[in-house]
Amino acid sequence: xxxxxxxxxxxxxxxxxxxxxxxxxxxxxxxxxxxxxxxxxxxxxxxxxxxxxxxxxxxxxxxxxxxxxxxxxxxxxxxxxxxxxxxxxxxxxxxxxxxxxxxxxxxxxxxxxxxxxxxxxxxxxxxxxxxxxxxxxxxxxxxxxxxxxxxxxxxxxxxxxxxxxxxxxxxxxxxxxxxxxxxxxxxxxxxxxxxxxxxxxxxxxxxxxxxxxxxxxxxxxxxxxxxxxxxxxxxxxxxxxxxxxxxxxxxxxxxxxxxxxxxxxxxxxxxxxxxxxxxxxxxxxxxxxxxxxxxxxxxxxxxxxxxxxxxxxxxxxxxxxxxxxxxxxxxxxxxxxxxxxxxxxxxxxxxxxxxxxxxxxxxxxxxxxxxxxxxxxxxxxxxxxxxxxxxxxxxxxxxxxxxxxxxxxxxxxxxxxxxxxxxxxxxxxxxxx
Amino acid sequence: xxxxxxxxxxxxxxxxxxxxxxxxxxxxxxxxxxxxxxxxxxxxxxxxxxxxxxxxxxxxxxxxxxxxxxxxxxxxxxxxxxxxxxxxxxxxxxxxxxxxxxxxxxxxxxxxxxxxxxxxxxxxxxxxxxxxxxxxxxxxxxxxxxxxxxxxxxxxxxxxxxxxxxxxxxxxxxxxxxxxxxxxxxxxxxxxxxxxxxxxxxxxxxxxxxxxxxxxxxxxxxxxxxxxxxxxxxxxxxxxxxxxxxxxxxxxxxxxxxxxxxxxxxxxxxxxxxxxxxxxxxxxxxxxxxxxxxxxxxxxxxxxxxxxxxxxxxxxxxxxxxxxxxxxxxxxxxxxxxxxxxxxxxxxxxxxxxxxxxxxxxxxxxxxxxxxxxxxxxxxxxxxxxxxxxxxxxxxxxxxxxxxxxxxxxxxxxxxxxxxxxxxxxxxxxxxx
Numbered sequence: 001x002x003x004x005x006x007x008x009x010x011x012x013x014x015x016x017x018x019x020x021x022x023x024x025x026x027x028x029x030x031x032x033x034x035x036x037x038x039x040x041x042x043x044x045x046x047x048x049x050x051x052x053x054x055x056x057x058x059x060x061x062x063x064x065x066x067x068x069x070x071x072x073x074x075x076x077x078x079x080x081x082x083x084x085x086x087x088x089x090x091x092x093x094x095x096x097x098x099x100x101x102x103x104x105x106x107x108x109x110x111x112x113x114x115x116x117x118x119x120x121x122x123x124x125x126x127x128x129x130x131x132x133x134x135x136x137x138x139x140x141x142x143x144x145x146x147x148x149x150x151x152x153x154x155x156x157x158x159x160x161x162x163x164x165x166x167x168x169x170x171x172x173x174x175x176x177x178x179x180x181x182x183x184x185x186x187x188x189x190x191x192x193x194x195x196x197x198x199x200x201x202x203x204x205x206x207x208x209x210x211x212x213x214x215x216x217x218x219x220x221x222x223x224x225x226x227x228x229x230x231x232x233x234x235x236x237x238x239x240x241x242x243x244x245x246x247x248x249x250x251x252x253x254x255x256x257x258x259x260x261x262x263x264x265x266x267x268x269x270x271x272x273x274x275x276x277x278x279x280x281x282x283x284x285x286x287x288x289x290x291x292x293x294x295x296x297x298x299x300x301x302x303x304x305x306x307x308x309x310x311x312x313x314x315x316x317x318x319x320x321x322x323x324x325x326x327x328x329x330x331x332x333x334x335x336x337x338x339x340x341x342x343x344x345x346x347x348x349x350x351x352x353x354x355x356x357x358x359x360x361x362x363x364x365x366x367x368x369x370x371x372x373x374x375x376x377x378x379x380x381x382x383x384x385x386x387x388x389x390x391x392x393x394x395x396x397x398x399x400x401x402x403x404x405x406x407x408x409x410x411x412x413x414x415x416x417x418x419x420x421x422x423x424x425x426x427x428x429x430x431x432x433x
Numbered sequence: 434x435x436x437x438x439x440x441x442x443x444x445x446x447x448x449x450x451x452x453x454x455x456x457x458x459x460x461x462x463x464x465x466x467x468x469x470x471x472x473x474x475x476x477x478x479x480x481x482x483x484x485x486x487x488x489x490x491x492x493x494x495x496x497x498x499x500x501x502x503x504x505x506x507x508x509x510x511x512x513x514x515x516x517x518x519x520x521x522x523x524x525x526x527x528x529x530x531x532x533x534x535x536x537x538x539x540x541x542x543x544x545x546x547x548x549x550x551x552x553x554x555x556x557x558x559x560x561x562x563x564x565x566x567x568x569x570x571x572x573x574x575x576x577x578x579x580x581x582x583x584x585x586x587x588x589x590x591x592x593x594x595x596x597x598x599x600x601x602x603x604x605x606x607x608x609x610x611x612x613x614x615x616x617x618x619x620x621x622x623x624x625x626x627x628x629x630x631x632x633x634x635x636x637x638x639x640x641x642x643x644x645x646x647x648x649x650x651x652x653x654x655x656x657x658x659x660x661x662x663x664x665x666x667x668x669x670x671x672x673x674x675x676x677x678x679x680x681x682x683x684x685x686x687x688x689x690x691x692x693x694x695x696x697x698x699x700x701x702x703x704x705x706x707x708x709x710x711x712x713x714x715x716x717x718x719x720x721x722x723x724x725x726x727x728x729x730x731x732x733x734x735x736x737x738x739x740x741x742x743x744x745x746x747x748x749x750x751x752x753x754x755x756x757x758x759x760x761x762x763x764x765x766x767x768x769x770x771x772x773x774x775x776x777x778x779x780x781x782x783x784x785x786x787x788x789x790x791x792x793x794x795x796x797x798x799x800x801x802x803x804x805x806x807x808x809x810x811x812x813x814x815x816x817x818x819x820x821x822x823x824x825x826x827x828x829x830x831x832x833x834x835x836x837x838x839x840x841x842x843x844x845x846x847x848x849x850x851x852x853x854x855x856x857x858x859x860x861x862x863x864x865x866x
Contacts, residue, residue: 021571021725119568125726127568134567135552135560138454138746275732278708292454292743293558293734299708300729310725313571325758 001027004320007057007088008033009079010070011042011050014093014120017309018069019046028316032057034070058083065319067312068092069120077101084108084116089323091315093120093308099196102206107338115329117315122194123148123284125307126300127314132201132288133334139290141202143242143262146286147279148194150302151178151185152217152237157280159225160234165218177282188214188265191239195263199241201334205341207241207263213346215266224356224425227396231354231382233269234277235427240264263343269354269429275299276430347405351431352381354398356424357414361385361393365419369395372417376410378402392421398429434460437753440490440521441466442512443503444475444483447526447553450742451502452479461749465490467503491516498752500745501525502553510534517541517549522756524748526553526741532629535639540771548762550748555627556581556717558740559733560747565634565721566767572723574635576675576695579719580712581627583735584611584618585650585670590713592658593667598651610715621647621698624672628696632674634767638774640674640696646779648699657789657858660829664787664815666702667710668860673697696776702787702862708732709863780838784864785814788830789857790847794820798852802828805850809843811835825854831862 004027008015011033022028030046034054057063058079066083068090070076077097080090084105092098098105098121109116119129132141147153154177158168169186172178184190192212200206217237228235242262270277275297279285284302289295301307322328359365366385373380379400387393399407407426414420437460441448444466455461463479467487490496491512499516501523503509510530513523517538525531531538531554542549552562565574580586587610591601602619605611617623625645633639650670661668675695703710708730712718717735722728734740755761792798799818806813812833820826832840840859847853 017725125723126729127564130568131560131564134751135563135747136743137750138743273711275708275711278706278711290558290743292450292739292746294740296559296731296733298729298731301727306725307727310569310571310723313725314567314569317570318567321764325761325764328758331754331758 001321002324003027003029004064004323005062006030006065006067006316007060007063008067008069009054009057009076010068011035011046012069013305014308014312015069016042016044017305018067018312019044021309021313023047025313025317028320031060031063054079058086063088064323065089065091065316067316068094069312071096073097073100077105080105081108084112084114087112087114089114089319089329090116091312091319092116092118093312095121095190095193095197098200099193099206099209102197102200102336103338103340106333106336109329109333113327113329115319115332117319118197119315120308120311122197123286123298124150124300124302124304125310126284126286126298126302127311128198128286128298129201131296131298132198136288136290136293139292141243142289142291143240144198144202144286144288145238145240145242147236147276147284148191148239148286148302149185149237150282150284151182153279153284154282155186156217156220156225156235156237159220159222160229162222164222165220186218187216188237191237191265195239195241195265199261199263199341200336202241203243203261203341204335205261205337205339207261207343208340211342213264213266213343217267219425220267221425224427227356228269228354229272231269231398232272233354233429234272235267236270236276236279237265238268238270238276238430260342260344262349264346264349267427269427271430274430347403347408349404350401352399352429353402353407354427354429355396357395357397358421358424359393359395360419360421361387361391362419365395368417368419369397369414372413373399373410376406376413378406378410394424401431434753435757436460436462437497437756438495439463439498439500439749440493440496441500441502442487442490442509443501444468444479445502446738447741447745448502449475449477450738451500451745452477454742454746456480458746458750461753464493464496487512491519494519496521497756498522498524498749500749501527502745504529506530506533510538513538514541517545517547520545520547522547522752522762523549524745524752525549525551526745528554528623528626528630531633532626532639532642535630535633535769536771536773539766539769542762543766546760546762548752548765550752551630552748553741553744555630556719556731557583557733557735557737558743559717559719559731559735560744561631561719561731562634564729564731565631569721569723569726572725574676575722575724576673577631577635577719577721578671578673578675580669580709580717581624581672581719581735582618582670583715583717584615586712586717587715588619589650589653589658589668589670592653592655593662595655597655598653619651620649621670624670624698628672628674628698632694632696632774633769635674636676636694636774637768638694638770638772640694640776641773644775646697646699646776650700652858653700654858657860660789661702661787662705664702664831665705666787666862667705668700669703669709669712670698671701671703671709671863693775693777695782697779697782700860702860704863707863780836780841782837783834785862786830786832786835786840787860787862788832790828790830791854791857792826792828793852793854794824794826795852798828801850801852802830802847805846806832806843809839809846811839811843827857834864
């Protein structure tokens with residue numbers, strides 16, 4: 001195989017895994033790695049010089065492919081831009097940069113005749129992107145839904161054993177599954193970036209991350225986990241990207257003039273016998289629906305050193321094999337529109353809800369709740385009151401399909417009621433996208 | 434996109450699905466379809482001439498790609514050979530031809546500079562082959578295990594509801610999931626062909642189908658299904674292809690001089706909480722283990738008109754996009770050795786067993802069975818006797834890991850014992866490959 005010369009930005013966990021896997025593939029020659037500090041102690045160092053000066057890599061005409069595993073938005077995006085202008089192909093694991101700057105980066109790559117490979121940016125070791133882009137090429141992709149964040153899945157799995165959110169987060173941090181500042185994971189940003197990238201492949205448009213509805217897992221309690229289980233569900237943080245919104249229309253027009261897609265991140269009650277319910281710990285699990293194939297389920301390690309490195313080096317091998325073909329980038333690059341799309345706002349979705357309310361145990365509470373829901377077109381499938389008489393009680397409600405705006409209005413009205421001590425939680429229930 | 438001219442052999446269920454999907458892709462021009470009879474009534478006909486003369490397609494220099502969805506070994510293999518010699522690329526769904534003649538066909542294709550695409554030959558709509566070949570390119574594939582036959586999975590799912598094998602088979606036939614002669618499915622031939630193809634991609638060698646151990650589902654009874662469930666298992670027909678045999682060595686040398694792989698088809702007790710246990714009806718579910726990625730699970734429709742057509746047309750689109758690149762076949766074709774490998778014989782495997790024995794209820798039976806197993810190095814984890822006193826009783830045994838040859842020897846000795854009325858069944862229990 002022809003020799004291909006690589007440069008790499010970053011030598012953290014994933015970068016170290018990449019170096020390890022590359023050692024078996026001599027034709028993929030790592031020439032230089034840019035790191036923040038030369039003094040840091042490392043478990044493994046590549047068989048090539050390290051540098052703190054990224055310019056040495058970007059300006060080296062011999063380096064044909066830039067492997068970017070440093071992460072973050074800035075200054076990474078400017079490095080990528082300049083590498084593309086120097087006609088270097090890119091292999092990146094950076095969902096944030098792609099979600100925020102993808103349209104521009106892909107246009108630039110097209111202009112300069114280079115390819116951007118990014119399998120590692122979504123779902124870690126699961127070859128989800130190549131499945132959508134190549135494996136299901138004959139399909140119109142209708143939706144991609146699933147567990148796309150291993151950190152939150154680990155925390156939720158841990159909470160099922162009866163731990164509080166705080167205790168489960170702490171354990172995840174101690175085991176290296178969660179960052180010291182867990183915001184990107186637990187508040188849904190990480191999943192939103194991944195959904196934007198998935199939408200680009202599945203629907204041809206990146207979706208602006210700021211338009212994606214993000215609801216994280218901070219407010220999930222052990223009580224919610226236990227009640228969900230009692231009703232035959234498990235709570236998972238699901239990301240969904242669907243071609244049409246689930247309002248029945250096939251996509252509405254967003255403010256940008258592009259089609260709006262149904263893209264969102266929120267905790268979801270998943271039936272216990274559903275394949276996604278069995279995805280535990282730091283794994284990812286994704287359902288892909290195509291118009292011809294029907295539904296596929298993919299489950300596997302969504303993060304971690306070797307699984308993510310497996311995706312990066314897989315990209316490198318696929319790229320290297322084709323690199324010498326004339327104009328190969330035009331064949332390998334997915335067709336992504338230069339203008340990003342917007343997500344439709346949550347008010348228009350329809351799905352069933354789980355609600356946990358804390359109420360003062362006074363006569364007629366159930367009736368009052370039922371009346372409020374009725375006036376907002378909300379049909380209740382189950383309502384249960386529990387508690388010590390004369391004290392506070394917990395009311396658990398499962399609804400049929402509800403429009404988001406109807407639920408919002410009903411909750412607003414409930415909050416004004418004297419009998420409500422607190423709105424415990426309102427969590428969506430799984431509904432096929 | 435550049436126009437690509439196709440010819441097709443076969444217009445059955447899958448062929449009709451291919452025609453349907455191709456209608457959206459005008460650059461993939463179907464020029465002619467060869468059928469057995471022009472008089473047959475068809476639910477849909479392509480927008481091109483039909484012929485009963487295959488030569489019209491093979492000898493048409495304008496046709497660049499031959500789509501083979503006629504199935505069967507003969508005369509199909511000779512058509513494929515001659516098409517390759519005429520420098521036509523092949524897209525086929527034919528696992529039998531590949532398993533039996535793959536090494537020769539791939540060598541011939543290499544010689545003539547054409548590609549053979551065969552995603553549809555294994556696991557229907559699940560892009561399992563592209564996952565192994567491209568998605569996991571950076572991995573050494575250690576094993577592929579799973580439910581690879583939708584017909585038998587449908588029958589087994591149906592038997593769980595309490596139906597007999599005969600009744601479940603009849604229903605499968607009535608619903609079109611099973612052939613009038615179900616041999617290829619229920620006796621494991623279909624799975625063996627698929628394993629041979631999977632081994633070619635995963636390990637670089639087709640495995641001679643006649644060397645693959647095949648045990649089908651004909652002897653599974655409702656009683657076995659119920660007992661398995663009681664012990665926390667579900668019975669599935671699993672196919673396994675593993676790089677090393679599970680004897681602890683990393684592959685033994687077969688009689689052909691090639692490495693022998695651990696390749697086999699047999700009913701297996703799968704723990705109820707294992708992802709493969711949840712694969713029901715005509716679906717397929719596959720575990721792929723790679724050295725870097727760890728374990729992936731893929732679940733989806735393993736057969737059927739549109740899922741299989743999705744795989745065929747996906748191949749056509751991937752092929753068409755690259756067809757004009759010089760020498761593209763050398764990039765797209767997996768490296769498969771010209772000499773097929775053999776499977777190691779079952780005597781060398783180790784796994785736990787489930788046994789159901791029908792015995793005369795005389796004193797000391799359990800002790801006698803225990804002694805026989807003990808002398809053959811078989812450690813029993815559970816033994817239960819059930820039945821009406823003085824009449825026949827059922828003894829159910831779960832063992833720890835056993836060598837196949839030890840189990841064979843123990844069963845031979847048991848069969849000579851007066852107390853044994855019949856050897857009900859001996860079924861392997863799932864053990865990670």
